[in-house]
Amino acid sequence: MERSTSRRDFLHATGLGGLAAGLGVASAVHVRPAHATPAAMHDAVRQVVGTARVTPGRVKLDLPPLSENGNTVPLTVTVESPMTEADHVRVIHVFTEKNPRPDVVAFHIGPRAGRANISTRIRLADTQTVTAIAQLSDGSFWSGSANVVVTLAACLEDAP
Amino acid sequence: MASALINVPERARRGEIIEIKTLVSHPMETGYRRTQLGATIPRDIIRSFVCTYNGAEIFRAELHPAIAANPFITFTTVATESGTLTFQWTGDNGFSVTQSATITVG
Amino acid sequence: MPGPPALPLRRFVVTVIMAAIAASAVAAEIPRAERRSGYDLMGRETRAMQDDDTANPGMLFVLDGESLWKKKTGAVKGVAARYPAFDAREGRPIDLEQRINRCRVDRQQAPALAWESRDLLALTAYVARQSRGLPIDVTIDARTQPFLDAGRAAFHRRQGQINLSCSQCHDDLWGRKLAGSVIPQAHPTGYPIYRLEWQSLGSLQRRLRNCLIGTRAEAYEFGAPELVDLELYLMWRAQGMKLESPGVRP
Numbered sequence: 001m002e003r004s005t006s007r008r009d010f011l012h013a014t015g016l017g018g019l020a021a022g023l024g025v026a027s028a029v030h031v032r033p034a035h036a037t038p039a040a041m042h043d044a045v046r047q048v049v050g051t052a053r054v055t056p057g058r059v060k061l062d063l064p065p066l067s068e069n070g071n072t073v074p075l076t077v078t079v080e081s082p083m084t085e086a087d088h089v090r091v092i093h094v095f096t097e098k099n100p101r102p103d104v105v106a107f108h109i110g111p112r113a114g115r116a117n118i119s120t121r122i123r124l125a126d127t128q129t130v131t132a133i134a135q136l137s138d139g140s141f142w143s144g145s146a147n148v149v150v151t152l153a154a155c156l157e158d159a160p
Numbered sequence: 161m162a163s164a165l166i167n168v169p170e171r172a173r174r175g176e177i178i179e180i181k182t183l184v185s186h187p188m189e190t191g192y193r194r195t196q197l198g199a200t201i202p203r204d205i206i207r208s209f210v211c212t213y214n215g216a217e218i219f220r221a222e223l224h225p226a227i228a229a230n231p232f233i234t235f236t237t238v239a240t241e242s243g244t245l246t247f248q249w250t251g252d253n254g255f256s257v258t259q260s261a262t263i264t265v266g
Numbered sequence: 267m268p269g270p271p272a273l274p275l276r277r278f279v280v281t282v283i284m285a286a287i288a289a290s291a292v293a294a295e296i297p298r299a300e301r302r303s304g305y306d307l308m309g310r311e312t313r314a315m316q317d318d319d320t321a322n323p324g325m326l327f328v329l330d331g332e333s334l335w336k337k338k339t340g341a342v343k344g345v346a347a348r349y350p351a352f353d354a355r356e357g358r359p360i361d362l363e364q365r366i367n368r369c370r371v372d373r374q375q376a377p378a379l380a381w382e383s384r385d386l387l388a389l390t391a392y393v394a395r396q397s398r399g400l401p402i403d404v405t406i407d408a409r410t411q412p413f414l415d416a417g418r419a420a421f422h423r424r425q426g427q428i429n430l431s432c433s434q435c436h437d438d439l440w441g442r443k444l445a446g447s448v449i450p451q452a453h454p455t456g457y458p459i460y461r462l463e464w465q466s467l468g469s470l471q472r473r474l475r476n477c478l479i480g481t482r483a484e485a486y487e488f489g490a491p492e493l494v495d496l497e498l499y500l501m502w503r504a505q506g507m508k509l510e511s512p513g514v515r516p
Contacts, residue, residue, distance in 0.1 A: 068447070068516035069462035072228040074311045100192045101225050107235070108220040112213070114177035114238040120221075122229035123190075131373045151446020165329060167320040181320045185330075204277070229465035230323040 041095050044102035045133060048093050048143050054133060059144030061132045070124040072152040077107075079116035079134045079142070088137045091118040098128040105137075122148050166247060168261040172239035180211065180219075181234045184257060189202050190225035206231055206251035214243040223251075239265045286365040296437055296451055304450035304515055307441065312462070316514035324391060324512025327384070327467045331392025331475060334385060346390075346397035349511055350498040354408045358491060359413050359498050363390055363469055381488035387467045390458050394511035401508055402455070404501045413491075417499025420492060426483030432496075447516060453504035454497065456513015465510060470497055 018160070045054070062076040079089045088111045094104040107118050124130070131145045165179040184206070191203025203225065211219040218237045231249075246260040305313060317323050350359035353368070360368065366389050367378040379386035406414055421432045435444075436452035443449065457470040464472075471493045475485040486492045 064309065066309070066446070068309050068312055071465050072315075072462040074315070096226060100190070101224065101226070103224045104226040105224060106222040108222075109235070110218070112216075112238055112240070113236050114220045115236045118235055119232075119234040121232050123226045123228055149446075163326075165320060165325055183321065183323060183326060185326045230326060232321060238433070 016092040036052070038097045041097045041102040041131070044095055045093075045131070048133065049135075052141050054141040054143050056143050059132050061094075061130060061144045061146040063130060063146045063148045065147065066149045066151065067124065067154075068135045068151060070099050070152075072121045072127070073124050073148060073150070074119065075122050075130070076117070076119040077132045077134075077144075081116050081134075081136065083111050083114055083116060085111050086137070089113075089138055092116070092118065092132055092134045094122070095131045095133070096122075096124065096128055098126045099124065104130075124148055126150060163257045164247065164249070164259045166259055166261050168245055168263055169239075170262075171264045171266065174239060174241075174265050175251045176200070177236050178239050178263075179234060179236050181232075182209075182211075182247060183230060183232050184231055185211075186249070186255070188223075188225065188227055188229045188231065192225065204252045204255075206249045208248075208250050209233060210248050211235070211237075212248075213237060214241065214244045234252070239263060241265050250253060295503070296440070297452065298506075301453060301504065302440075302451055303453055303455040303507060303510065305456065305510060305513065307448045307450050308516055312514055312516055316456070316510065320466065322460065322514060323469055324458070324514065327388045327391040327458070327460075328395045328512060330384065330388035331395075332388070334389055335392055342393045343396045344400050344403075346394040346511060347364045347400045347403050348405065350413075350501065351405060352407075359410055359494055361471070361494050361497050362393065363471070364489065364494070365415050366390060366393065382469060382472055387458055387469065390469065391467060391512050394458060394509065397509045398511055399508055401506045402501055402504050404498060404505065406502060413498055414502055416492075417495035417497070417502075420496050421499055426478065426481035428481045432477065452500065453507055454500045455504060455507050456478045456510040456515060458511065459513040459515045461515050463516065470500070 003029045013143075060078045063073060063079070067073045071101055075094070077092055077094065079092065081087065081089045083089065092109070093105045094106070095102045096104055104122050105120060109116060109118070122130075127145050127147075129145050129148045131143055133141055133143045135141050163185045165183040169178050172178050186206050187204065188206065189201055189204040191200070191205075193201045195201060205211070205225055205227070206223050209219075209221040209223065209231070210217060219235050221233060223231065235247075242263060242265045244260050244262050246258065248258045250256045314321070316322055316324075345365075349362040349365060351365070352358070353360040353365075362495055363381065364385055366386065370376040371378050379389070381489065386469075404410075424431045424434075432452065435449050440449050440451045454470050457473075458467050459473070460467050472490055474493055474496055475488070478485040
């Protein structure tokens with residue numbers, strides 16, 4: 001029941017929560033048996049970076065501040081890098097704090113990309129912070145974050 | 161069945177950075193959803209996406225259940241020579257789709 | 267599993283809706299000049315998803331439909347804009363999905379495709395795509411008028427446990443918010459639509475059933491004449507608006 005608490009709090013915060021619930025929102029939400037926590041995200045990040053220092057900067061994460069539906073949220077990640085043989089981005093990891101698990105995607109690129117600029121669409125189970133961490137060719141790690149408010153569709157149908 | 165929709169420019173100048181857009185049909189079932197009767201719907205996702213340019217890997221992604229259904233990924237590459245870009249998506253339950261596109265570099 | 271909300275919440279819901287409706291001067295139908303596609307009311311990112319064919323997931327279904335259709339023909343251009351249309355054999359209007367299935371059964375001796383099956387959605391998307399940009403143009407005459415009237419009556423009839431009519435939200439409260447979502451005018455300009463909530467393409471009948479479930483009314487079965495009457499009324503109500511299929515909606 002923990003999982004529905006945050007959603008319900010969010011609904012109430014919008015003022016029209018009751019109306020949305022009445023129209024079926026509560027009857028077919030995503031099942032989130034155990035959602036990750038900022039601590040779980042921290043652990044997932046540590047798995048990737050080990051004991052290395054992660055410096056905020058160079059990584060820009062573009063997500064709509066307010067998403068119309070958490071099932072499909074456009075995401076673009078850009079890393080400042082000359083993308084040369086000597087100085088480029090090797091991999092970009094994306095993490096969330098409140099999805100069932102923190103890992104979202106990892107993109108492996110190299111100097112042949114020309115630019116470190118990738119887009120995709122992700123799922124967000126709740127309003128939360130999304131973080132991207134890039135590893136450069138010198139082994140250093142850089143990060144960027146964005147906050148997304150996830151709103152709910154007004155009318156849902158029954159679960160499958 | 162057309163399972164994937166790929167957009168690669170037909171021609172490019174040598175050294176030009178081109179944008180590649182890919183869209184593939186897949187439900188990306190998370191493994192966290194349940195039926196109304198409470199049974200867990202098993203996970204069924206694409207786990208990997210690889211793009212090669214004349215045989216050399218230029219882009220690779222590892223996907224998790226948080227990637228939206230019908231995965232959409234766009235990325236860039238430097239147009240180095242004429243040839244073929246091959247795209248391969250692989251995942252749970254033996255899922256595998258391969259598609260290619262040609263590019264003329266002048 | 268999140269169960270249905272407890273009763274007090276349900277009462278609260280009804281109170282909220284009644285308050286919202288009482289506060290609004292109950293309008294009749296939306297004047298022609300004020301009609302707006304759901305497209306205009308959605309966010310920039312969702313509009314971008316629809317606008318770019320290489321980014322619109324509905325195009326995956328259009329491509330599937332094209333290969334199912336096999337031989338390319340221009341004959342289906344504009345067809346989607348004219349359905350539901352009167353069918354002499356049924357003695358009543360049928361919608362685009364029913365028309366496609368009729369063709370399969372009668373002309374191809376193939377079995378009818380199930381509602382919301384990938385193949386039926388793909389064929390519908392393929393046909394509808396060829397009417398993109400064309401104005402909705404359903405025919406209302408002596409034969410279809412009674413069904414239009416039935417659809418209109420259904421749209422204005424309060425129903426379900428919430429005792430709510432379609433019109434109360436979509437004629438009177440459009441543009442306002444329901445939780446975080448903008449209430450649209452309910453013009454069927456993009457069907458079949460790729461709905462982010464569904465994470466798939468779906469028909470207008472699926473959307474109508476969805477609305478009925480939302481108002482806690484008993485939803486009609488797919489293919490029910492009541493749903494086709496509603497489709498006809500909605501298409502007539504959107505007469506002249508341009509088709510966007512396959513649309514993307516939140």
